[in-house]
Amino acid sequence: MEIGFIGLGIMGRPMAQNIARAGHALHLYARRPESLAPFEGKATIHASAALVGSHADIVITIVADAPDVEAVALGPDGVAAGARAAGRSDLILIDMSTIAPPAARGIATRLAEAGVTMLDAPVSGGEPGAIHGTLTIMVGGPQPEFERALPVLQAMGRSVTLIGPTGAGQVAKACNQILTGAGVAAVAEAFNLARAHGVDPANVRTALMGGMARSAILDNHGNRMIARNFKPGFKSWMHQKDLRIVLEEAHRLGLGLPLAAAVAQMFNAMQGAGMAEEDSVAMLKLYERLSGVE
Amino acid sequence: MEVGFVGLGAMGAPMVDRLIEAGHKLAVYARRIETAKHLLNRGVRLCASPAYLAASCEVVFLAVTGTADVEHLVCGDDGLLEGARAGLVIIDMSTIAPRRAQELAAQAQGLGVEMLDAPVSGGEIGARNGTLSIMVGGDAAVLERVRPLLNVLGKTIVHMGPAGSGQIAKACNQLVLVAAIEACAEAAMLAHAAGVDFARVREAMLAGSASSGALDAFGGRMATREFARGVEARLHHKDFALIADTAAQAWVPVPVSAAVQQQLNALMALKLGREDTSGLLKVLEATRADRS
Numbered sequence: 001m002e003i004g005f006i007g008l009g010i011m012g013r014p015m016a017q018n019i020a021r022a023g024h025a026l027h028l029y030a031r032r033p034e035s036l037a038p039f040e041g042k043a044t045i046h047a048s049a050a051l052v053g054s055h056a057d058i059v060i061t062i063v064a065d066a067p068d069v070e071a072v073a074l075g076p077d078g079v080a081a082g083a084r085a086a087g088r089s090d091l092i093l094i095d096m097s098t099i100a101p102p103a104a105r106g107i108a109t110r111l112a113e114a115g116v117t118m119l120d121a122p123v124s125g126g127e128p129g130a131i132h133g134t135l136t137i138m139v140g141g142p143q144p145e146f147e148r149a150l151p152v153l154q155a156m157g158r159s160v161t162l163i164g165p166t167g168a169g170q171v172a173k174a175c176n177q178i179l180t181g182a183g184v185a186a187v188a189e190a191f192n193l194a195r196a197h198g199v200d201p202a203n204v205r206t207a208l209m210g211g212m213a214r215s216a217i218l219d220n221h222g223n224r225m226i227a228r229n230f231k232p233g234f235k236s237w238m239h240q241k242d243l244r245i246v247l248e249e250a251h252r253l254g255l256g257l258p259l260a261a262a263v264a265q266m267f268n269a270m271q272g273a274g275m276a277e278e279d280s281v282a283m284l285k286l287y288e289r290l291s292g293v294e
Numbered sequence: 295m296e297v298g299f300v301g302l303g304a305m306g307a308p309m310v311d312r313l314i315e316a317g318h319k320l321a322v323y324a325r326r327i328e329t330a331k332h333l334l335n336r337g338v339r340l341c342a343s344p345a346y347l348a349a350s351c352e353v354v355f356l357a358v359t360g361t362a363d364v365e366h367l368v369c370g371d372d373g374l375l376e377g378a379r380a381g382l383v384i385i386d387m388s389t390i391a392p393r394r395a396q397e398l399a400a401q402a403q404g405l406g407v408e409m410l411d412a413p414v415s416g417g418e419i420g421a422r423n424g425t426l427s428i429m430v431g432g433d434a435a436v437l438e439r440v441r442p443l444l445n446v447l448g449k450t451i452v453h454m455g456p457a458g459s460g461q462i463a464k465a466c467n468q469l470v471l472v473a474a475i476e477a478c479a480e481a482a483m484l485a486h487a488a489g490v491d492f493a494r495v496r497e498a499m500l501a502g503s504a505s506s507g508a509l510d511a512f513g514g515r516m517a518t519r520e521f522a523r524g525v526e527a528r529l530h531h532k533d534f535a536l537i538a539d540t541a542a543q544a545w546v547p548v549p550v551s552a553a554v555q556q557q558l559n560a561l562m563a564l565k566l567g568r569e570d571t572s573g574l575l576k577v578l579e580a581t582r583a584d585r586s
Contacts, residue, residue, distance in 0.1 A: 244542050251535045251555070254562030261552035264542070272545035 002027060003152055004056030004079070006049055006072050007063040007097070008035040010232060011123065014130040015062065015096075015156045016043075022155035027052045027059075049075070053082025053091060053116075058152055062096040062123075065241065066103035069095050073107055073118075080114035089115040092145050094153070096137070098122045098238075100245045101167040101174070102252075104140070108166045117145045120166060121153065122173035124180070126234050128220075134158040138176070140168035174249065177242040181263045183217035184239075184280045191225055192287040202226045225284045233279035240267035240276075296321055297443065298347045298354035300367055301388070302329050304526075305414070306357035308421040309387075309447050314338065316446045323347040344370075345377030353383045353440055360532055361390040368398055368409075380406030383440055387428075389413045389464050389529075391536050393543075396458035399432060408436045411457060413464035414448065415471070417511070417525060425449045429467070431460030465540055468533040469551050472571065474508035475530075476554045479575040482516045487582075493517040515572040524570030531558040531567060 004027040005016040013035070020026050026043035029052045030036050036045055046052050049072045052059055059079050061072050073079050073093055083091040093116050095104065101120075108118040119141035129135040135157035139146055146162045153160045163172045190208075191201035205222045208214060224230070243264040250257045266283055273289065275282045296319045299310050313320055314336055321339040323346070324330040330340050341347040344367050348354055354374060356364055364386055368374050374384060384402060386395065386409065395411040402409040410432035420426040426448035430437050437444075437453050444451050454463045481499075482492040496513045499505060515524055534555040541548040557577050564580060566573040 240542065244539075247538060247552075247555075248535070250559055251531075251538070254531075254559050254567075256556040256560035256563065258553055258556040261556045262549060265547040265549045265552050268542055268545055269547035272547070 001025070001058060001152065002056045004028070004052035004059035006030070006052060006059065006061045006079075008039075009062070010127050010235075011096075011130045012062045013038060014127070015060075015123075015135070018130075018133045019060075019152060019155050022151075024152065024155070027056045048077040048082070049073075049079050050077045050082030050085065053079035054086035054088070055082075056091070058092045058094060058149055060094045060096060060152075064097065064238070066097075066099040066107070069097050069099055069103075070107055073116075074110055074114075080111055080116050083116050084114055091116045092119065092149055093117070094119045094121050094149055096121050096123055098173050098177070098242050098245070099170060100249060101170040102249075104170045105167040108141070117142065118166065119145060119149060120169040122169055122176075123157065124173070124176045125157070126220075127232070130156070136176075137161070138163050138169040138172035140164055140166050140170065140172075142166075174242075174246045177239065177246055178257070178260045178263075180217060181239055181243055181267065181280070182259055183215060184221050184283055185263045185266055187218050187222045188225065188281070188284040188287050191222070191284060192291060195288075195293075196291060221281045224279065224281045230275075230278040230282040230285070232277065233281070235277055236267060236270045236280045236282060237276040239280045240264070240271055243267055296351050298323070298341075298351035299357075300324070300344065300347070300354065301357035303357065303359075304418050305387070305421045306355075308418065309355070309357060310338075311422075312424050312446050313443070318443070318446075321347055321351055343372040343377070344368075344374045345372045348374040348377035348382055349379065351382065353385060353443060356384065356386045356388055358388045359529070360388070361394050361536075364388050364390050364398065365394065369401065375402060375405055375407060378402075378405060378407045382407045383436055384409040385412050385440060385444075386410065387412050387414050389468070389533055389536070390461060392458040392461035392465065392540055395431065395461045396456075399457035408433060409457065410436060410440070411460040412444070413460055413467075415464070415467045416448070421447070427467075428452070429454055429460040429463035431455060431462070432457045461536075462540070465533070465537050468530065469537050469548070471508055472530050472534065472558070473550050473554050474506050475512045475571050476557055476574050478509050478513040478516060479572070479578055482513070482575050483578045512570070512572045515570055516575045521566075521569045521573050521576065524572060526568055527558065527561055527571040527573050528567030530571050531562055534558055 001024050003019050003024045006029050008030050028043045029046045029049050104120040111118045119139055121137050121139045123135045123137050125135040136159045137153050137157040139162045163169055194201045194204045270286055298321045300323050321341055322330050323341045323344050399409040410430055412428050412430045414426040414428050416426040427450040428448040430453050434453050454460050485492040485495045496517050537551050560577045
């Protein structure tokens, strides 16, 4: 298939590479030309998102936030404009960014008016999952388009699930961000407790991985905390943004999420502490700072 | 000068009364005109649109619910800015997002209209008695021009800084107030669960270091279980979205406010939004097997 891809960041670049590896033809557009360098000779480079929309069967977007998705999908030089110019009515846009469920529903409605079907398909699994094609992909949207897109999604992820109608993928991602945010905080808190007792967190981790408290986050994130490897991965400002989305939704619904709210404050503090560009596992350093360790 | 007023709610209505009693000539716009009819025989002029109101006034007060209401009144079709002459002063006493207050003031200034954000604290009683605390953001010279009017409504009028800073002060006010209400609810719950009468606990506390306006007013309503009167909790719920948003933008951790916000969310889920914020006690009670 002809696959368009927009958003060649930490996650997007390896995801696009996996699509090419699966034998699909890539059509790329990027605001910053340097992000296109790894694809030279391996993809068709276009001058706008609209041109990607004119040439692809499926366009994938993975950008920072709802206004970015809106600009790429619905802007004057956006994917929908390109699809219309090319007279196409069967284009699928798969948005893999993390945005609020109502924003996803709104963009899908406006895309439908332009004859483009949107699937919201945010991911979990971080940079390693993107590189190895083992992402978890949570999809919202209509079944037929999901099935058409499935081979492409499977090129990027190992667990691809149709959760429900449009927006349902983003709801699942919101749940995922509560679990990962709280999980990172729990591991950092536990390791900081061990440290305060003079106990080696590495030994604690090894022991706990054999018991009921074992988890992917204790395994992966815990390991990086012990190695003091705070390189992203997943930048803490994005986790902060995602939890803001979750809590804004909770406010709108009138729903108490006390744990997510507490964790979000730790992410706020990380931004103020200058850790925005570091991985969420840098939260360990925040705990240390609050314990008088520098 | 002729004074315009929009927003005849629990706070706005007594403010209008005070301005009339102070001898000011008032003009009013109300979305539902019937809510303002009773003012006709008190010499108040009713206007058909915010634009019309702005055209005939030198100062216009707003006391409405939220950011969207203020935006609509100021910038909407037939809004204040459409009818305003240069030199008009808009005094917005609503509680809205600080950033939007700043943006609206800038937009107004482009048309030669001055806008002050001037949210208040002190409740209905403060509005009736003219003892409100008024937190003002905007041009200090403009504040001095309208200070005589504000003196009719409030006892403490503090200039906080440029546009938007009054709303920041209000966010701080709400954060402290509602956290104190939640603390009262937790104290009431704890006392009750241990078989101690909270009314007596409150009486002692009011004479001690933990005394506060919240303990007096909201704690009082918890003690007598008069949840219907007071401040509609949905308004505090609304304010906490502004606090959370302001804190996240400023990268400030607000762990207590965040926890309080979730209790307010639960209060909304329990359909207690139209009752007083002392209903935070009911949220705690909802977790108990022995709840009344």
